[in-house]
Amino acid sequence: MKKMMKKTLTIMLVVSLVLAMTSACNGGGSGGGGGGNSPSAAVRAYYAALEKGDVEALEKVTTPGMAQLLVGFEDFVKALLAEQGKITNIVEKIDSDTAVVTVTFENGKTEDAKLIKEGGKWKVTN
Numbered sequence: 001m002k003k004m005m006k007k008t009l010t011i012m013l014v015v016s017l018v019l020a021m022t023s024a025c026n027g028g029g030s031g032g033g034g035g036g037n038s039p040s041a042a043v044r045a046y047y048a049a050l051e052k053g054d055v056e057a058l059e060k061v062t063t064p065g066m067a068q069l070l071v072g073f074e075d076f077v078k079a080l081l082a083e084q085g086k087i088t089n090i091v092e093k094i095d096s097d098t099a100v101v102t103v104t105f106e107n108g109k110t111e112d113a114k115l116i117k118e119g120g121k122w123k124v125t126n
Contacts, residue, residue: 036061039092039099039115042122046113047087047103050077062124063116084109 036042042061049057053074058067070077085106092101097117104110114126 036122039094039101039113039122040090042115042124043090043092043101043103043113044087046124047081051081053078061122063118066125083107 036045045061046058049055049061050070055067055071055074058070087103088106089104090101092099099115099117099122101113101115102110103113113124115122115124117123
């Protein structure tokens with residue numbers, strides 16, 4: 001039980017750290033190509049790239065610099081996603097050039113992904 005608690009706390013700490021770093025970096029840049037045609041499509045592509053540890057694909061669907069923050073954490077992120085299971089539901093809320101997509105996983109957990117529209121494409125910012 002203590003081992004599981006320690007693992008959970010470690011996961012929460014690393015995820016919080018990654019989210020804090022990505023929030024600090026999502027400020028600027030034109031972003032270029034890539035991204036998704038809808039917020040949901042961008043989020044699906046984001047999670048698919050995370051599952052594969054594909055930094056190049058992440059760069060296409062995230063704001064500049066965000067994918068690089070995950071370098072070195074690929075195995076950890078893959079393990080975390082494996083525990084969550086597949087995406088079972090996505091709900092998007094669009095407000096002009098920003099969106100929030102709520103993702104529900106097989107294990108019942110939900111996550112909110114924030115996106116912005118850059119160059120006509122949706123990109124994940126956190």
